[in-house]
Amino acid sequence: xxxxxxxxxxxxxxxxxxxxxxxxxxxxxxxxxxxxxxxxxxxxxxxxxxxxxxxxxxxxxxxxxxxxxxxxxxxxxxxxxxxxxxxxxxxxxxxxxxxxxxxxxxxxxxxxxxxxxxxxxxxxxxxxxxxxxxxxxxxxxxxxxxxxxxxxxxxxxxxxxxxxxxxxxxxxxxxxxxxxxxxxxxxxxxxxxxxxxxxxxxxxxxxxxxxxxxxxxxxxxxxxxxxxxxxxxxxxxxxxxxxxxxxxxxxxxxxxxxxxxxxxxxxxxxxxxxxxxxxxxxxxxxxxxxxxxxxxxxxxxxxxxxxxxx
Amino acid sequence: xxxxxxxxxxxxxxxxxxxxxxxxxxxxxxxxxxxxxxxxxxxxxxxxxxxxxxxxxxxxxxxxxxxxxxxxxxxxxxxxxxxxxxxxxxxxxxxxxxxxxxxxxxxxxxxxxxxxxxxxxxxxxxxxxxxxxxxxxxxxxxxxxxxxxxxxxxxxxxxxxxxxxxxxxxxxxxxxxxxxxxxxxxxxxxxxxxxxxxxxxxxxxxxxxxxxxxxxxxxxxxxxxxxxxxxxxxxxxxxxxxxxxxxxxxxxxxxxxxxxxxxxxxxxxxxxxxxxxxxxxxxxxxxxxxxxxxxxxxxxxxxxxxxxxxxxxxxxxxxxxxxxxxxxxx
Numbered sequence: 175x176x177x178x179x180x181x182x183x184x185x186x187x188x189x190x191x192x193x194x195x196x197x198x199x200x201x202x203x204x205x206x207x208x209x210x211x212x213x214x215x216x217x218x219x220x221x222x223x224x225x226x227x228x229x230x231x232x233x234x235x236x237x238x239x240x241x242x243x244x245x246x247x248x249x250x251x252x253x254x255x256x257x258x259x260x261x262x263x264x265x266x267x268x269x270x271x272x273x274x275x276x277x278x279x280x281x282x283x284x285x286x287x288x289x290x291x292x293x294x295x296x297x298x299x300x301x302x303x304x305x306x307x308x309x310x311x312x313x314x315x316x317x318x319x320x321x322x323x324x325x326x327x328x329x330x331x332x333x334x335x336x337x338x339x340x341x342x343x344x345x346x347x348x349x350x351x352x353x354x355x356x357x358x359x360x361x362x363x364x365x366x367x368x369x370x371x372x373x374x375x376x377x378x379x380x381x382x383x384x385x386x387x388x389x390x391x392x393x394x395x396x397x398x399x400x401x402x403x404x405x406x407x408x409x410x411x412x413x414x415x416x417x418x419x420x421x422x423x424x425x426x427x428x429x430x431x432x433x434x435x436x437x438x439x440x441x442x443x444x445x446x447x448x449x450x451x452x453x454x455x456x457x458x459x460x461x462x463x464x465x466x467x468x469x470x471x472x473x474x475x476x477x478x479x480x481x482x483x484x
Numbered sequence: 485x486x487x488x489x490x491x492x493x494x495x496x497x498x499x500x501x502x503x504x505x506x507x508x509x510x511x512x513x514x515x516x517x518x519x520x521x522x523x524x525x526x527x528x529x530x531x532x533x534x535x536x537x538x539x540x541x542x543x544x545x546x547x548x549x550x551x552x553x554x555x556x557x558x559x560x561x562x563x564x565x566x567x568x569x570x571x572x573x574x575x576x577x578x579x580x581x582x583x584x585x586x587x588x589x590x591x592x593x594x595x596x597x598x599x600x601x602x603x604x605x606x607x608x609x610x611x612x613x614x615x616x617x618x619x620x621x622x623x624x625x626x627x628x629x630x631x632x633x634x635x636x637x638x639x640x641x642x643x644x645x646x647x648x649x650x651x652x653x654x655x656x657x658x659x660x661x662x663x664x665x666x667x668x669x670x671x672x673x674x675x676x677x678x679x680x681x682x683x684x685x686x687x688x689x690x691x692x693x694x695x696x697x698x699x700x701x702x703x704x705x706x707x708x709x710x711x712x713x714x715x716x717x718x719x720x721x722x723x724x725x726x727x728x729x730x731x732x733x734x735x736x737x738x739x740x741x742x743x744x745x746x747x748x749x750x751x752x753x754x755x756x757x758x759x760x761x762x763x764x765x766x767x768x769x770x771x772x773x774x775x776x777x778x779x780x781x782x783x784x785x786x787x788x789x790x791x792x793x794x795x796x797x798x799x800x801x802x803x804x805x806x807x808x809x810x811x812x813x814x
Contacts, residue, residue, distance in 0.1 A: 184600040190592045191743055195522040197585045198510070199742035202530035205537055289806060293673075350551075353544045360541070361499060361578060368581040378744060384606025413524075413740035416804065420608050420747045 192375035207251030246280035324456035370443035396429035404437030411438035428476025496549035503542035
């Protein structure tokens with residue numbers, strides 16, 4: 175590397191470390207998601223899905239909020255599963271709530287947040303409570319206001335092969351064809367993941383978070399800054415609590431809550447993954463709704479409850 | 485028709501090679517013991533299992549490519565996105581994106597995050613270690629200039645009156661005096677207090693990498709009894725721009741899942757012969773614990789007596805250890 179100046183080569187190597195690390199870390203979860211998606215395709219019928227989901231929208235949304243408890247996986251694994259469930263007839267507002275609440279409202283994240291904020295249990299409960307409320311509100315907004323068909327692909331073409339008559343094929347042919355579809359899905363998802371990991375790695379390499387801490391105590395600026403961090407850094411929901419706890423003396427507790435609630439719901443890597451399911455217009459609208467609702471609730475909670483206690 | 489078939493076969497072959505490359509990359513990282521430079525201890529087994537699954541997928545893809553090429557494949561599947569028979573520019577982008585981590589992984593050397601990474605993140609002076617106890621980070625340096633100066637809390641405690649007690653005792657102190665010294669209010673601080681008692685009786689506190697953050701947390705939480713004790717710690721040398729000539733930081737990077745959540749922690753060290761120290765060099769430092777102020781806030785510091793340059797350890801990163809009371813303390 176001697177032909178590069180030391181700063182350039184340092185940055186290049188840091189970038190490489192970040193990129194490979196984010197990519198490899200997401201790999202198991204993405205594979206799991208793709209495999210679960212295939213299993214759903216084989217064993218779960220549309221009828222079963224529509225029987226499982228409550229008819230009433232509010233009940234349906236509540237059901238989706240707690241789905242993460244039985245399927246504790248973050249967004250890399252969630253997206254292929256969601257796509258398959260939508261194709262099998264799950265309403266979009268339920269899927270949205272599932273994407274938002276799953277990465278936070280699950281036992282693994284609860285435990286991780288609890289250990290990171292052992293001396294401040296209010297952070298754990300605030301995180302879980304806010305995530306539930308925010309997911310509920312956004313689910314209702316999507317149910318009420320999104321009137322168009324938000325999927326990137328039409329349902330008929332997405333998993334078309336199953337419409338064909340396969341009765342004449344041997345089981346090995348069926349199996350090979352299904353495995354081939356599993357591979358196809360993995361390749362497609364990995365494309366979005368790689369772009370997401372690439373941009374995230376660039377941000378980790380070049381954006382200096384230590385310089386921005388000057389705004390860490392402002393009543394609103396700290397929340398905005400933490401929302402920006404959460405979006406750009408795209409840290410997995412199982413480990414973001416530890417990163418947040420390293421900010422504990424620099425940023426107000428309320429703004430850490432913004433970080434902990436917004437990050438798993440909306441971040442750069444996740445946005446890229448969402449593009450594989452939804453139209454650009456829907457992803458942007460959803461992003462804006464998430465940002466506004468999370469900020470409103472977490473700034474409100476911070477000023478009404480957290481600051482009055484401490 | 486035949487040409488169409490070999491193009492499809494070629495697509496599947498490219499995919500098989502990419503999948504194979506990915507599983508080889510992971511196997512190579514495991515073999516060279518460098519996977520730990522990318523992935524935290526908890527996720528590592530999952531990544532290893534993924535390598536096996538990816539390898540299986542590569543074999544299946546290769547098999548499909550072969551069957552399509554021979555014309556014996558029944559499935560002429562080009563139904564779902566992205567169909568393997570898509571236009572080459574689009575497919576080229578797809579394969580390029582997946583080849584990128586492979587190319588970077590194989591062509592650039594594996595590195596350990598160090599000083600230039602800490603520059604970006606800002607070092608966290610040992611204290612606010614993931615347990616939310618009192619502490620202070622360099623990030624607050626900037627904050628302090630804008631916001632109100634942080635309250636004088638920890639430093640306010642009187643230390644002069646019982647200064648004789650501070651110096652390490654020759655004889656092992658009784659359990660009662662230890663209990664008195666390390667009092668805890670809740671379960672978690674009770675665990676830390678237990679650790680504090682165990683390390684307090686040691687002649688030299690060795691900060692073991694397995695429970696690095698926990699030992700430093702215990703020291704910082706019960707600061708006073710530890711002032712004047714001997715401590716031994718290893719890490720990489722880091723220099724904050726606004727430190728005194730003879731002040732250095734012994735840094736360590738904590739990783740949870742992957743390096744996206746890597747956070748640098750450090751202990752301030754005072755050493756007069758530091759000009760011979762190079763940034764990013766790994767050192768083992770033995771010295772006396774004391775305290776100093778950093779941007780007006782009290783932090784612990786190590787007055788180094790011996791500084792020894794060492795090889796970088798096999799596993800340079802540290803991980804939080806929830807089971808820290810079960811780690812042997814010599």
